[in-house]
Amino acid sequence: MTSAAVPLLAGLTAKARAAAHARSSACPCGATTLADRPDGLVVRHADTVAKAHAPGTEPAELAGRLSVAARHPDILLPPLGRAPATLHGRLVTFWPYGAPVDPDDPDAAPWEAAATLLARLHRTPAPPGLPCMRGPAKAARAVTRLREAGPHPAAAPVLRAWATLPPWARAEAPMPHAGTLCHGDLHLGQLVRRPVDGPWLLIDVDDLGTGVPAWDLARPAAWYACGLLPPEEWTRFLAAYREAGGPAVPAEGDPWPALDVAARALTAQTAARAVAKAAAAGRPLDEVEQSVVDACDRMATVPPQLAQEHAK
Template identity: 50%
Template sequence: MRHAGGGDPTVDHIVLKATRVLVVRVGDVVVKAHEADTDEAALKARLSVELPAGLMLRALSVDRVGGRIVTVWPAGTPLTPDDLDDAPWEEAGELLAELHRQPVPDGVPMMGGPERVTRAVARLEPDDLPRRAYTTLNLNQRRRVLTHGDWHLGQLLRHDGAWTLIDPDDLGWGDPAWDLARPAAWFANGLMDPAGWDRLTRSYLRAGGTAMSGDDMWRELDGPARALTVQLAAVAVANAREDGVPLDDAAAALMSSCERILTAPPLS
């Protein structure tokens, strides 16, 4: 397969991800085969969103190969586990704030965050704790802001000497607090260093981010953080069941939070 990156497709490749999505680095580009049931029209609408240079990596090409949508991207340098002790939280906050200031284009779908929660819970048994906690959530979007839809540290890439956002598969309109929901859930569950959380939120607010207020950020973050806690717990339970292994300590912390979600009313 020839691609728009100008690299040689015969060079050695490195498999970066092999789940329902296949991601392979080939020379100077990364090739991504999307899930078989991907909504092609919605993905193309997301990929066509015009953003300021350097804010989010743009696809080099979009094709259909063997019944699946395949996109090709410039290769960059992702974060590694060694980077997490000093993760680029300030840069992340600035990038998210800039994204949330962009206008919402006509025709772009709703961001994919709530659908991800629902898909994760669908893998569970009816009496599983995260599934019961799911029934208490409000997944409605109260605001119409351009959001990433699935943001975490893995969505940062160093390209041309600067950090940029990647993976617009869930880009769309919605409540910008959802882009901070995963780190908020990590922090609330004791899985994220408070110093990192402080660096991220201070940077976001300094850069003009509007997902939350500086005086009481949990008023906006509580609902999305609950949803991401349920999602992460659901994935942990489903994966452990499929692999025949017990839950690890991080999953146990998420399960404890699901217990609290069932009994504690939301803040808003």
């Protein structure tokens, strides 16, 4: 954490403590920092979590996303209030604490729950005025950071793969048929249980909005294509999504024409972040990072499949 962020952490901790004691007199010792990234600082105190959102977050857009979470507590963890606070120029929201997925127990990963929640989210009508899902914009920023990171031998295949994508996947044009309510940044870290033995819920509404639903399936699809997700886990995820009536892929047959573009974009985004970090640290890529760069190298030689509705 930079010295400039220390006052933000102290203030956020104080706000989390105040919000927690407004709901309960119980007070476990101290506070815990759950995340410390440029796009979000997250602090837990007792049963309350406070999040400072990324600088420049639009208040109206965040309020709209919070409203969606509040209206659908069986899909998304509902916030504690719908109006963000302000702290050191950052918008702050409050949430009940939920137990996350255990990263040390991959066999217990809730792939079926994640897929079912996504399908239910995708079938939920999006309210008027909700902003676009931010997935493609985040991918484009990762590629921009790669270009700004300086020369690295692994950058070229990533940029070649990125260049094969249609403009909407590079955030250079509107997403086609983008009226579906989407999470925008789905991975297993975006699920919690509340209570700890209760049902899984989705968290993190920062990227929530309307868009192409295939984007929400793209990260596990990309991991599967890169050999990072076992085929049986991908099959469980896809089968559960279809069983729950998810609209991102056809109910039967080959799902890949619907997923290929988004999966390629997420692969390029992951590789761009990895290469940029390696370049900044002056280190070689590790095995996982190299696998996504190798996937980009392969992608650059084969045009992406385009689903019928995406090709219009």
